[in-house]
Amino acid sequence: xxxxxxxxxxxxxxxxxxxxxxxxxxxxxxxxxxxILMVGTGLAGGSAAASLGEMGYNVTCFCYQDSPRRAHSIxxxxxxxxxKNYQNDGxxxxxxxxxxxxxxxxxxxxxxxxxxxxxxxxxxxxxxAAGVPFAREYGGYLANRSFGGAQVSRTFYARGQTxxxxxxxxxxxxxxxxxxxxxxxxxxxxxxxxxxVDGTVRGLITRDLRTGEIRRHVGDAVVLATGGYSNVFYLSxxxxxxxxxxIWRAYRRGAHFANPCFTQIHPTAIPASGDYQSKLTLMSxxxxxDGRIWVPAKQGDHRRPGEIPEAxxxxxxxxxxxxxxxxxxxxVASRAAKQVVDEGRGVGPTGVGVYLDxxxxxxxLGRDTIEDRYGNLFEMYExxxxxxxxxxxxxxxxxxxxxxxxxxxDYNLMSTLPGLFVIGEANFxxxxxxxxxxxxxxxxxxxxxxxxxxxxxxxxxxxxxxKLSTDHPAFAAVxxxxxxxxxxxxxxxxxxxxxxxxxxxxxxxxxxxxMARTAEGLGRALERIPQLAEEFWRDVRxxxxxxxxxxxxxxxxxxxxxxxxxxxxxxxxxxxDESCGCHLRLEHQTPEGEALRRDDRFRHVAAWSxxxxxxxxxxxxxxLVFENVELTQRSYK
Amino acid sequence: xxxxxxxxxxxxxxxxxxxVRYDAPDINPDMSFLEMLDVVNERxxxxxxxxxxxxxxxxxxxxxxxxxxxxxxxHGPLPATATCQLHMRHFKDGDSxxxxxxxxxxxxxxxxxxxxxxxFDRIIQAGGFISxxxxxxxxxNSLPVGKDVAELAMDAAECIGCGACVAQCPNGAAHLFxxxxxxxxxxxxxxxxxxxxxxxxxxxxxxxxxxxSCSNFRECEAVCPKxxxxxxxxxxxxxxxxxxxxxxxxxxxxxxxxxx
Numbered sequence: 001x002x003x004x005x006x007x008x009x010x011x012x013x014x015x016x017x018x019x020x021x022x023x024x025x026x027x028x029x030x031x032x033x034x035x036i037l038m039v040g041t042g043l044a045g046g047s048a049a050a051s052l053g054e055m056g057y058n059v060t061c062f063c064y065q066d067s068p069r070r071a072h073s074i075x076x077x078x079x080x081x082x083x084k085n086y087q088n089d090g091x092x093x094x095x096x097x098x099x100x101x102x103x104x105x106x107x108x109x110x111x112x113x114x115x116x117x118x119x120x121x122x123x124x125x126x127x128x129a130a131g132v133p134f135a136r137e138y139g140g141y142l143a144n145r146s147f148g149g150a151q152v153s154r155t156f157y158a159r160g161q162t163x164x165x166x167x168x169x170x171x172x173x174x175x176x177x178x179x180x181x182x183x184x185x186x187x188x189x190x191x192x193x194x195x196x197v198d199g200t201v202r203g204l205i206t207r208d209l210r211t212g213e214i215r216r217h218v219g220d221a222v223v224l225a226t227g228g229y230s231n232v233f234y235l236s237x238x239x240x241x242x243x244x245x246x247i248w249r250a251y252r253r254g255a256h257f258a259n260p261c262f263t264q265i266h267p268t269a270i271p272a273s274g275d276y277q278s279k280l281t282l283m284s285x286x287x288x289x290d291g292r293i294w295v296p297a298k299q300g301d302h303r304r305p306g307e308i309p310e311a312x313x314x315x316x317x318x319x320x321x322x323x324x325x326x327x328x329x330x331x332v333a334s335r336a337a338k339q340v341v342d343e344g345r346g347v348g349p350t351g352v353g354v355y356l357d358x359x360x361x362x363x364x365l366g367r368d369t370i371e372d373r374y375g376n377l378f379e380m381y382e383x384x385x386x387x388x389x390x391x392x393x394x395x396x397x398x399x400x401x402x403x404x405x406x407x408x409x410d411y412n413l414m415s416t417l418p419g420l421f422v423i424g425e426a427n428f429x430x431x432x433x434x435x436x437x438x439x440x441x442x443x444x445x446x447x448x449x450x451x452x453x454x455x456x457x458x459x460x461x462x463x464x465x466x467k468l469s470t471d472h473p474a475f476a477a478v479x480x481x482x483x484x485x486x487x488x489x490x491x492x493x494x495x496x497x498x499x500x501x502x503x504x505x506x507x508x509x510x511x512x513x514x515m516a517r518t519a520e521g522l523g524r525a526l527e528r529i530p531q532l533a534e535e536f537w538r539d540v541r542x543x544x545x546x547x548x549x550x551x552x553x554x555x556x557x558x559x560x561x562x563x564x565x566x567x568x569x570x571x572x573x574x575x576x577d578e579s580c581g582c583h584l585r586l587e588h589q590t591p592e593g594e595a596l597r598r599d600d601r602f603r604h605v606a607a608w609s610x611x612x613x614x615x616x617x618x619x620x621x622x623x624l625v626f627e628n629v630e631l632t633q634r635s636y637k
Numbered sequence: 638x639x640x641x642x643x644x645x646x647x648x649x650x651x652x653x654x655x656x657v658r659y660d661a662p663d664i665n666p667d668m669s670f671l672e673m674l675d676v677v678n679e680r681x682x683x684x685x686x687x688x689x690x691x692x693x694x695x696x697x698x699x700x701x702x703x704x705x706x707x708x709x710x711x712h713g714p715l716p717a718t719a720t721c722q723l724h725m726r727h728f729k730d731g732d733s734x735x736x737x738x739x740x741x742x743x744x745x746x747x748x749x750x751x752x753x754x755x756x757f758d759r760i761i762q763a764g765g766f767i768s769x770x771x772x773x774x775x776x777x778n779s780l781p782v783g784k785d786v787a788e789l790a791m792d793a794a795e796c797i798g799c800g801a802c803v804a805q806c807p808n809g810a811a812h813l814f815x816x817x818x819x820x821x822x823x824x825x826x827x828x829x830x831x832x833x834x835x836x837x838x839x840x841x842x843x844x845x846x847x848x849x850s851c852s853n854f855r856e857c858e859a860v861c862p863k864x865x866x867x868x869x870x871x872x873x874x875x876x877x878x879x880x881x882x883x884x885x886x887x888x889x890x891x892x893x894x895x896x897x
Contacts, residue, residue, distance in 0.1 A: 051771040066692065067758050069798055070700040086778065122774070129774035131767045131827050133791040140781025158791060164699055165794060172766035179762040187755070210747055239694040273667040276676055279696045383718065386667065386726050449771050497682045499675070544687040548649060549748040552688060 003256070003607055003622040006410040007111040012628050013093075016115045019411070023454055024461035031056035032182075034460050037204055037219035039191050039246050041068030043163070043441055044424025045225030046170030047448030053177030055453060060184045060217060061174070062206060064241055064554075067187055069171040072227055072239040073444060076163025077284050078147060079155035080127075080441040082120035087144055091152040093117045098629055099150050100439060103329075104404070104432020105581035105597060106631045107259070107605070109624060111411060112429045119446040124156055126449055130169040134158050147437045148285060148329060155438045160284065160376055166441055170448070189215075190554065191246045192482045194222060194253050194420070197474045201253075201419035205475070205482045209554060212547040214482060216470035220460055221419050223452065224250060225444075228403035228425040230263060232562045232569065233514070234506025235272060236400035237282045243558035244565050247407050247426050252564075255415040256607035256620065258408035258428035260565065261573035264435055264582045265515050267333035269399030270384055271353035275503075280399035281384060283377055285437060288326045288333070290361040290370065291394065293317050295354050299344040305355055305393050316340055320592070321637055329634075331434060331515075331582045334398035335593065338515045341397070348395045357393035398515060402440060404431040404582070405572075408607040408622075412455035413447060416609075421456060423447035428605070433581025486546050489556040494539030498555040501536045505529070505559070505566055513570050518586045522574040526567065533563035568608055568617060575619055578602040592637060599631055638664045638730035642677065644689055645737045650747055656735065666726035670713060671696060671703060673725055691750040698722040698862060701797035704804070705750050706737040711801035711860040719799060719862040739804035743811060743848040754800050756846035757814060764838035765818045767827050786824055793820035795863040802857035802865075808849030813857040815843050816873035817865045823876060833880040840877055 008019040026034065038049045038061040046068060049061040063071060083096040096117040101108055124142070128134065134156050135143040144153040158165040177183040188209045195203035195216070203218045229244035230236035251257045268287060269280040296303075297314045316336055318325045328336075337354050346352050362370050367390060371378070378389045385395070406428040407415050413429070414421050424444040431439065512525035536559070544550040579588040579595035580602070588596045605622040640661040647654030661677050668676070671693050678688035694702040698719040705720055707713035713723045728734070736750065744752040782790075794817070802813035819836055822828035828835075851870055858867040 047771070054770040065694060065700070065702060066754060067701075067798065069758075069761075070694055070702050072695060072700070075695050075697055075699050084777070125774035125777045126769070126771060128777040128780070129767070129769035129827060131769075131790075131822050131825050133787050133794050133821065133825065136782055136784045136787040138784050140783050141778050158794075161699065161795065164797075165791075168794065172761060173769075173771075175758065175762040176766045176768060178758075185758070187758075239700060240696060241694050274665055276665065276668055276672050278669070278672050278675055281697045380722075383722055384669075384724065386724065453771065497679055499679065541682055543682050543685055549690045549751055551690060552682065 001416070001609065001620060003408065003416070003620055004410065005109060005622060006412060007109065008411065012110060012114050015111050016118060020454055023458040026457045026461050028056055030464060032058055033464065034058060035060065035219040036456070037217055037222045038062070038225065039204070039223065040071065040225035040227060040424070040426070041171070041174065042071035042073035042225060042227055042424060043167055043170060043444030044426070044448040045223070046071065046167065046174050047445050048223060048225060048423060048452045049183050050170060050173035050177050051449055051453045052456070053174070053180070053182035056182065059177070059182060060186060060219070062186045062189045062191060064190045064209060065187060068174055068185060069168060071167060072242055073167045073441065074164045075239065076441055077160045077282065078286070079145065079157035079162045079438040080123070080166065081147070081154050081438045082124045082156060082442065083117050083154060084121055084124060086142060087153045089152045091154050095152065096120060096154065100430070100436060101432065101629055102632070103436040104434050105595065105634070106432065106599070106603070106626065106629075107262070107580055107624065108430055108432030110626060110628055115451070116430050116443055116446050119450045120442050122450055123442060123445045127166055127169050130173060132158065132165045132169045150436070163441060166445065191249070192557065193249045193478050195474050195478050196253050196417065197468060197472060199418060201417050202468055203470065203475060205479050207482070207486070210549055212545070212550070214479060216475045216479060218468050218470050218475070220463060220466070221421060221456060223421045223423060223456070224407065224426050225423045225448070226426045228406070229565060230400040230403055232506070232566050233400040233509050234502050235277060235280050235510070237266060237269060237280055240279060243561070245558055245561045247422070248561040248565055250407060250415065250417065250420060252610050253417065254610070255417045255420055256408040256609050257405070257568060258605050258607040259405035259433070259572065260569045260608065261513065261576060261583055262404035262433050262581065263400060263569070264330065264402040264404060265334045265398045266401035267330050267337060267398050268356065268396045270381065271348055271350065271395050271397040273349070273385070281380070282399065282401065283381060283394070283396060285330070287356060287374060287377060290373065291326065291356040291358050292360055293326050293354055293356055295340045295345040295347055301345070305347070305357070314340070314345070323637055331584070332594070335515050335584060337398055353395040353397045355393035356396045358389060359393070362390065400510070400514070402435050404428065404433060404435055408605070412458065413452055414455070414459065419459070421452060423452055433583055485557070486553065489540065489542045489553055490546055492537070492540050492542070494541045496539050497541060498552055498559050501532065501540060502555070502559045502562070505532060505562060508532070509566050509569070513566070513573050516584050516586050517573050519574060522570045525570045526574070529563060529567045529570065536560065536563065571617065572606055572608065576602055576606060594634065597633070638666060638725065638728070640664055640728065641733040643733065643735045644750070646689070646749055647746055648748065650745055654746065664725055666724070668725045669696065669721055670707070670723040670725065671721050689750065690748050693721060696721040699797060701799040704739060704799045704801055706739065706804060708735050711739065711804040712862055716859075717862055717864050719797070739800050741803045741806070741809035741848070743803060743809060743846050744800060752800070754798070756848070757798055757800065757811070759846060760811065760815055760839055760842050761818065763842035764831070764835040765822070767822060768831060769827070780826055782826060790821050790824040793817045793824070793865065793869055796865050797863055799862060801860045801862065803848065805856040805860040806849065807854055807856065808852060810851045811843050811846070811848035812851040812870045812873065813861065813865060813867060815839050816869035819873050819876065820869040823872070833876065833884050836873060836876040837880045837884065840873070
């Protein structure tokens with residue numbers, strides 16, 4: 001199959017405008033005749049559902065949470081990038097585009113990223129109009145701060161809750177449409193499969209998470225805005241409910257899955273404290289501006305940090321990267337931490353952690369200054385660990401955070417399955433092999449507010465009047481599969497809980513397909529995952545019934561799908577025999593331990609297609625063409 | 638540490654519920670409260686018993702999903718802390734804890750510790766927004782907003798919609814939730830055109846949803862994980878009163894008094 005990204009011709013800066021000018025339109029009176037099924041209500045799904053509702057489409061919107069306001073976009077702390085150049089510091093659409101392509105280690109499409117940078121400015125306008133209380137200067141104008149991977153200040157923020165405030169903006173717009181009747185909101189509902197009729201996605205099978213009722217939904221198009229799949233690692237910064245079921249089911253129905261191995265590990269999370277740990281909490285990256293990262297120079301040094309003299313400490317980032325020091329990019333900082341822990345020099349009760357020490361900064365700047373800058377983070381740290389970071393160094397360790405990979409989409413955000421659109425983190429499109437800070441919110445909102453509302457109309461315009469009912473046999477067949485699967489989970493009555501399987505899978509993925517990967521380790525994982533999946537289907541224990549709230553049953557379905565995805569991630573990581581961005585193959589690194597790309601062989605997107613249970617998936621390539629940037633090797637020494 | 642838990646079990650919304658005793662031995666003080674419940678649930682599954690259902694998602698105090706009443710206090714004993722951010726080190730070995738769902742007429746119990754908070758969504762749907770359709774927006778810096786106003790709006794906007802305010806209120810009132818959204822939008826210049834229609838619509842919806850009246854106990858503020866201030870309720874009442882005077886809504890819809 002040829003992957004046609006449908007990138008418009010013409011100069012980079014004019015592609016989107018030209019494309020928009022030629023997209024087909026649906027006339028206002030006809031929009032209400034189209035039914036859109038939207039899955040997910042985070043920044044991408046929420047903004048898209050609201051915008052499509054405003055335009056007059058009939059939208060049915062699903063989320064697994066009890067309210068659309070709880071989608072995990074809400075947890076984004078830092079901010080949102082936009083090329084407004086309000087600081088007069090030389091920012092521009094081109095510079096934001098360039099930083100994003102470079103930050104992604106040249107594994108993203110130029111045209112998509114340029115469009116993202118262009119739309120970034122409209123997002124800020126829209127959010128302000130909707131009442132998002134961004135930080136302001138005394139003159140009343142919008143404030144900015146700087147963020148990793150950029151030399152300009154282009155990040156807009158609302159305290160440490162930028163994601164929350166942007167999401168509430170979308171949620172409120174969505175709520176307005178619910179009241180107007182253009183959007184029907186269906187919370188506490190999980191999509192368990194997609195229905196394909198004559199090669200086109202036409203519907204969904206859902207389960208009501210309160211009553212267990214399985215329902216059919218028919219539509220003219222389906223949009224997945226279901227977020228990322230970091231929970232494949234069990235411990236991640238994602239919410240507990242985040243899952244890959246909708247995108248995985250779509251893959252099994254024919255949508256290609258692109259770059260599944262591109263997963264970002266964030267360097268500054270609070271370490272796990274024990275084997276009961278249920279999730280990892282991020283501490284903002286900004287802490288690395290003033291904190292110094294170190295571990296004991298000797299292995300197995302169990303003295304308290306204050307008792308270890310300066311000469312017996314290893315400030316390993318400052319030592320290895322004298323010019324960037326503690327401010328090296330996320331992937332470099334994460335790998336270095338893993339390395340010292342693997343050497344037996346980790347700290348804390350579990351030995352899996354490194355110190356982030358503020359004593360120098362407190363000595364130099366005073367406690368008040370540090371409190372001003374990081375007070376809320378220090379408080380959060382103390383709440384979770386019970387330790388006072390003004391007195392003892394923080395302990396941090398990397399955590400799976402964001403997934404750049406996702407369902408393959410073309411420039412119109414449509415997957416390889418006609419009628420199936422994928423937006424936000426769920427698609428693969430804009431971040432290449434690594435995402436820069438404050439870019440996730442930007443992409444979710446660009447897709448939802450300003451891209452999908454145009455491209456979806458173009459798809460729908462020629463499809464007026466293609467009515468279909470849920471009585472079509474394709475719906476009955478998929479519903480039957482879904483019911484059988486649910487029944488099997490309940491009937492197995494094995495000996496192990498869903499969580500115990502999920503933890504084991506997560507640990508395996510963290511060890512073999514986490515921060516540093518080798519052909520050997522990936523081979524081991526590819527052998528073990530199917531065995532574990534087989535054990536799961538044979539020995540899982542789900543108590544309770546299918547006709548009420550049953551979170552074990554919900555989790556069983558999600559974990560069952562994570563097995564398949566984990567395997568695909570390892571295949572992709574093995575096939576991508578290079579290092580790039582967050583994907584580090586130990587076989588391919590510079591003498592300093594940096595990712596070494598092999599542009600001659602891997603300057604492409606890898607998109608996998610499904611060919612049935614037990615059959616190996618097929619890897620397709622979308623070559624990446626760079627006409628506007630020069631490919632360079634990153635260096636932070 | 639070893640704990641004794643008395644947890645509300647209710648198989649269905651319409652079923653009878655009761656407190657059931659569970660022993661929770663070997664609890665690590667570094668666990669979060671929800672991780673402690675996870676451990677109890679893993680043990681229940683091994684014994685073949687239906688695990689305890691409770692709402693949770695982000696587990697970092699921002700999504701507003703979680704929330705249980707611990708010994709009579711919504712979100713438990715630690716101030717300004719959602720249940721997911723409460724850790725077991727704040728309890729003592731040998732403690733007995735009673736764990737219940739939010740209890741309010743506006744939040745019917747779905748199962749065990751899970752309640753239906755759909756009424757909050759419906760209050761927002763009534764008017765908790767600024768009508769700015771996508772594409773309408775002018776250049777963001779064309780409308781300066783004073784830093785002090787933006788900060789106040791942000792204080793109110795921090796509400797996570799968990800419902801603890803309602804659960805703790807002796808009247809089951811949703812005033813803090815409603816007033817916080819009204820303050821967020823009503824303080825900003827963008828929110829002025831709809832300010833008075835908004836307050837009437839949201840207050841009326843709040844009352845239709847079965848929430849009680851405010852009698853200034855201010856228990857809501859005391860348990861709010863985001864420390865949203867109860868003075869927004871006074872602001873809501875003032876705006877509601879002004880709306881009665883200014884809005885032409887026909888005589889039959891006029892009301893004699895403000896909410897609560």
